[in-house]
Structure formats: structure tokens, C-alpha cells
Amino acid sequence: MSKIFDYYTILGIDSQANAATIRIAFETLQKSFAPKERDSNRNPDYQRILNAFEVLSDPARRATYDALLVETTMVDLDIQLTVSRDQIEVSQSDQRLYLLVDVRPPKQSAGQQLPLNLCLVIDRSTSMNGRRLDAVRAAVEMVLEKLTPADVLSIISFSDRAEVVSPAEPLRNKSAVLTRLHAIDPSGGTEIYQGLHAGVKEMNQVSLPEHTNHLILLTDGHTYGDDKECLALAAKAAADGIGMTAFGIGSDWNDQFLDKLVAPSGGQSGFIEQPSSVVQRLQERISGLGAIYAQNMRLLCDFPDFVSLEYGFKILPFAQPLVLDDNEIKLGHVEGRSRLSFLLEINITPQTVERRLNIPVNLVADIPAKQMQKQAFNNNVRIQALKTPQKEVPPEQIVEAVRMLNMYRMNERVWEDVEAGDIELAARRMRHLTTRLLEAGEAQLAQQANLEMERIASAGTMSLDGRKKLKFGTRALINRTTYFENDD
Numbered sequence: 411m412s413k414i415f416d417y418y419t420i421l422g423i424d425s426q427a428n429a430a431t432i433r434i435a436f437e438t439l440q441k442s443f444a445p446k447e448r449d450s451n452r453n454p455d456y457q458r459i460l461n462a463f464e465v466l467s468d469p470a471r472r473a474t475y476d477a478l479l480v481e482t483t484m485v486d487l488d489i490q491l492t493v494s495r496d497q498i499e500v501s502q503s504d505q506r507l508y509l510l511v512d513v514r515p516p517k518q519s520a521g522q523q524l525p526l527n528l529c530l531v532i533d534r535s536t537s538m539n540g541r542r543l544d545a546v547r548a549a550v551e552m553v554l555e556k557l558t559p560a561d562v563l564s565i566i567s568f569s570d571r572a573e574v575v576s577p578a579e580p581l582r583n584k585s586a587v588l589t590r591l592h593a594i595d596p597s598g599g600t601e602i603y604q605g606l607h608a609g610v611k612e613m614n615q616v617s618l619p620e621h622t623n624h625l626i627l628l629t630d631g632h633t634y635g636d637d638k639e640c641l642a643l644a645a646k647a648a649a650d651g652i653g654m655t656a657f658g659i660g661s662d663w664n665d666q667f668l669d670k671l672v673a674p675s676g677g678q679s680g681f682i683e684q685p686s687s688v689v690q691r692l693q694e695r696i697s698g699l700g701a702i703y704a705q706n707m708r709l710l711c712d713f714p715d716f717v718s719l720e721y722g723f724k725i726l727p728f729a730q731p732l733v734l735d736d737n738e739i740k741l742g743h744v745e746g747r748s749r750l751s752f753l754l755e756i757n758i759t760p761q762t763v764e765r766r767l768n769i770p771v772n773l774v775a776d777i778p779a780k781q782m783q784k785q786a787f788n789n790n791v792r793i794q795a796l797k798t799p800q801k802e803v804p805p806e807q808i809v810e811a812v813r814m815l816n817m818y819r820m821n822e823r824v825w826e827d828v829e830a831g832d833i834e835l836a837a838r839r840m841r842h843l844t845t846r847l848l849e850a851g852e853a854q855l856a857q858q859a860n861l862e863m864e865r866i867a868s869a870g871t872m873s874l875d876g877r878k879k880l881k882f883g884t885r886a887l888i889n890r891t892t893y894f895e896n897d898d
Contacts, residue, residue, distance in 0.1 A: 528553070
């Protein structure tokens with residue numbers, strides 16, 4: 411089956427290449443053979459490039475080949491679609507559906523063991539002095555123990571300028587790296603762009619296509635005046651195949667900024683309340699990076715006119731809201747043996763006659779194990795609009811996920827109300843959230859919500875610490891439900 415996909419890789423081109431690119435690639439490879447070696451009957455190497463060219467340069471044969479490529483590719487990933495209901499009512503009103511998408515690697519695959527190109531970008535501003543920086547050093551020591559000889563590590567420290575603590579290279583001398591790490595001297599303010607720019611530059615010292623590339627930012631403060639530059643750099647890095655994770659330590663950092671920073675690569679932003687948790691959080695994040703089956707997965711937003719996406723949320727391998735304001739939704743990687751799961755809230759426009767509705771769920775990803783780029787995984791959800799639809803009980807996993815997700819969204823609306831100056835509505839929502847959290851058995855989060863409700867009512871705002879505890883606490887609830895905890 412894998413030979414089906416070799417035609418593009420044999421010529422060294424992308425599956426979207428045009429006719430001119432195909433011919434140039436073939437002619438370039440052809441010149442590498444001496445004239446007497448250009449005998450397809452006697453030289454199997456030349457026969458392979460000739461076969462590839464003949465198929466891909468013929469539009470009809472290429473169309474047949476591409477259709478077979480899509481069909482066989484779909485076998486490689488186990489993609490399961492679960493919809494909240496498959497029948498809707500013929501109506502003059504909009505209707506809502508929820509779609510849960512689970513993507514798993516093939517059972518027989520352990521993932522492609524590409525070497526890891528990892529960059530740690532560490533905030534060394536004055537506020538990191540003491541327990542926070544000590545915890546980061548301990549976490550880096552743990553990372554050193556997890557890396558293989560083929561992995562590449564670089565370490566950057568930054569405040570209002572950046573320094574290369576350890577350049578991008580395979581880890582040969584751990585003690586030297588640790589010595590430089592412990593020599594980091596906290597000082598200055600926080601300019602995240604300086605650290606990110608230096609980190610991305612180091613990562614580009616190696617061949618990105620031959621590695622799993624990931625940058626992890628650890629910071630405890632707001633960046634000053636360089637937000638736009640940071641976001642532009644993150645988008646460029648994602649386009650080049652660099653994933654990004656950002657952890658905020660303590661409470662004095664901009665959670666909305668870190669969400670935007672990781673969005674282009676489908677990455678994770680997280681809250682580390684206590685320095686003692688840094689090691690665990692970093693270990694959890696790097697655990698799946700060494701065995702990636704599918705990279706840079708995206709959902710194409712090529713939906714029919716009767717469909718609009720209202721909300722998207724990534725559930726596994728970590729909880730993260732999805733950005734919907736683009737032609738494609740960045741989902742990140744299928745990591746290790748874990749599934750990638752996400753939930754979509756879909757609006758269906760009024761359906762005034764009975765009909766069958768097809769909603770395409772088209773995914774695109776790179777498969778390192780097969781050297782496949784931008785491979786399509788096309789699926790459909792079929793919904794019937796009926797005058798008298800059957801009464802359906804939504805699948806339990808969707809009911810659980812939506813129930814937990816609504817608490818996260820309710821908390822986010824509280825903050826929106828506070829920022830808009832509607833204090834009464836904010837306090838009322840927070841009171842409702844407190845009740846919902848108690849009903850869900852989340853006593854600690856309910857207590858925090860009650861404290862913030864009182865603070866909103868008296869001071870008109872939330873505490874920095876309380877806002878982050880509730881935001882990231884409610885965010886994490888969705889993948890702690892039974893269906894998602896039992897991930898194998």
C-alpha cells in the first residue's frame with residue numbers, strides 16, 4: 411500500500427504540485443542518470459522515476475491515482491465522527507448540532523520516531539528569581555534525562571534581551587549544559603519576542619523536515635510592546651513546521667496573549683500555579699512529542715452554505731479552545747498512542763423542506779512515517795431534515811463534553827461581562843457557575859467561583875489568581891470526563 415504514495419516522494423514534490431513542477435522535478439532527476447543508465451527495462455531506479463512521471467503528468471491517470479491515494483490514506487487514521495443527532499426538524503429556525511471528532515493512529519503503528527528538535531525559552535526577568543527559576547532548572551534537568559542521543563536541544567533565556575544558554579545540537583555533555591543553566595542570572599523586564607526570536611533562530615540551525623520541532627515558552631509576566639511581533643513570529647514558525655507550547659507561572663501574565671501565541675500551531679497554553687508543578691507539567695508536555703504519527707493536522711472549513719461553525723474546542727491530547735477565524739482550523743499533532751479529539755458546535759440554517767444534508771469533515775495532515783505531505787482524510791456527516799424526526803437521546807460522550815464545556819464558556823462570559831462593565835450580570839453568571847460546579851462535584855472550583863462572585867460584587871473585578879484558576883480549571887474539566895479519561 412505504501413508504494414501508492416511513492417510517486418510524489420520519488421520525484422521529491424508535494425502532492426499539490428502543478429504540471430510544470432512535475433516536469434522540472436523529473437528532468438532534474440533524469441539528468442542524474444548517465445545516458446546509458448536511462449533504460450527502464452534494465453534500471454529499476456530509472457524505471458521508478460519514469461513511472462512516477464508518466465502517471466503524474468497525465469491528468470486522467472493522476473486523477474485516478476489521487477483518488478486511490480485518498481481512499482487508501484483514510485485507512486491509515488482511525489477517524490470516528492459522533493453527532494449529537496442525525497435528524498433535524500423541517501423548520502423556519504436555525505438549529506444546533508454538536509460533532510465530536512476522534513482521530514487515532516493505526517493500531518499497528520507506534521508512531522514515527524523522528525528526532526526531536528526541542529527549544530526551551532526561559533524567562534529570566536527579575537520576577538523569576540528564587541523558587542520559580544529553581545523549579546525551571548529542575549524541569550530542564552528532567553528534560554535532559556528524557557532526550558535520546560539523536561534529539562536536538564537548545565535553551566534560550568530572556569528578559570529585555572535574549573541569550574543562548576545552549577545552542578541547538580545533540581546532547582553530548584549534560585554537565586556543561588547544567589552548568590550554563592545554573593549560571594542564568596535573573597534581571598530586567600519581560601520581552602517575550604526577544605526569547606522567541608532567538609529560539610526560532612536556533613531551531614532553524616537543523617533541518618526542520620527531518621525533526622519533530624517544538625518550542626516551549628516558560629514565563630511569569632506580561633510582555634511589553636511586542637505582542638504583534640510575537641504573534642507574527644508564531645504564525646511564521648507554525649508555517650515552517652514548529653509547534654509551540656506556552657506556560658504561565660504564577661498569576662501575573664496575559665492568558666489571552668498566550669492562547670493566541672500557540673493557536674497557529676494548534677499548541678497548548680497552560681497555567682502553572684505553583685513552581686513545584688513545573689517539572690510535572692513539562693514532563694507531561696514532552697511525553698508525546700517523541701512519537702508523532704500525524705503532524706500539523708487541520709480541519710478545512712469548506713462547509714456548505716447551510717453550515718456555520720459557532721465554536722470549537724480541542725479535548726485531547728490537551729484541552730484548548732480552537733480559533734475559527736481562518737480557512738482552516740489548526741489542530742496540532744496526533745501524538746504517541748493518544749487520540750486527537752475535538753468538539754464542534756454547528757449551526758444549521760432553516761430547512762424548509764425534507765432533504766438529506768451532507769456535512770464534509772475534511773482533514774489534512776502530514777504523515778512522517780510515509781513521507782506524505784498535506785494528505786487529505788475526507789469524511790462526511792449525513793443529517794436528515796424531516797417533518798417528523800425521531801426523538802433521539804444524544805450520545806453520552808457528547809452530553810458529558812458539552813456539559814463541562816458550558817462551564818468553561820460560562821466562566822469566559824463572566825470575564826467578558828466584567829470587561830464590558832456589566833458587573834451585575836457578571837456576578838449573576840458567577841453565582842450560576844458556582845452552583846453548576848457544585849453539582850458536578852468540583853467543590854474546590856466552586857469555592858473559588860464563590861470567592862470571585864463576592865469580589866465582582868464588591869470590587870467590580872476578579873483577582874488575577876482567581877481568574878486563571880477558574881479559566882484553566884474549567885478548561886481541564888472536559889477531558890476529565892469518563893469518555894476522555896479512558897483514552898487508550
